[in-house]
Amino acid sequence: MKKLLASALLFCSLTATAGSLPEAPHLYVQGQAKLQVKPDRATIRMAINDQQMQVADAKRNVDAVMAKAIGIAKKFNIIEKDIHAEQLNVYRQNTYNRETNQQEFAGFRVTRTLNLTLSDVDKYPELLQALVEAGVNEFYDTQFSVAEHNNILKTVQKAAIKDAKLAAKELAKDFDVKLGKLYSVSFAPMDTPVVPFLRAQAKMMDAESSNVGNAYNTGYITIDAQVYAVYFID
Structure with a gap:
């Protein structure tokens, strides 16, 4: 303090x-x-996205990255209750074709969000780097807090x-x-x-x-x- x-x-x-x-x-x-x-906790909100022509392919890729991210979280001593992996969302993607003036199917975008609460703030940059290298491709925000607030x-x-x-x-x-x-x-x-x-x-x-x-x-x-x-x- x-x-x-x-x-x-x-x-x-x-x-x-x-x-x-x-x-x-x-x-x-x-x-x-x-x-x-000084904050001693960091809650990181992120997402894993992939787009493929087949939903199953996109889901497989997203789930693989999610598994890696959860494994990394555990290596950083993040406990189970501070790991929140949400269910996947699927969105149909279209693109506009200027030649035909039509919307054309471009594939399925699959996304899953993940929230992690890190209790050792000094390891925050290391954790981010590891998550990026694992394939996490979208970060929303990080909220810093104090456990004994x-x-x-x-x-x-x-x-x-x-x-x-x-x-x-x-x-x-x-x-x-x-x-x-x-x-x-x-x-x-x-x-x-x-x-x-x-x-x-x-x-x-x-x-x-x-x-x-x-x-x-x-x-x-x-x-x-x-x-x-x-x-x-x-």
């Missing part, structure tokens, strides 16, 4: 406001925290709560009022027209480079959280 950034948006209302805010004098604050983490989010939420507490104390001090009890807290903003006052935000530290192979850079994933709290003031 890298570089926790905390900042706060401050809301102040000394009179009654609409929505879920109390009628008594209060402070409405937002705490915020961010954490940059929920646990990290809890940590970030706690930091956001701490930030909201500090924001409330600082704002109360700046306005020479006494901070009272907590009225409400939520991870979603309240339905109120109050315009936020933004406190000076801490400068975000630069993330360390995360090169994966010579031609790939997975970068970092930002996990953030916000918490909204209302405090009474005296």
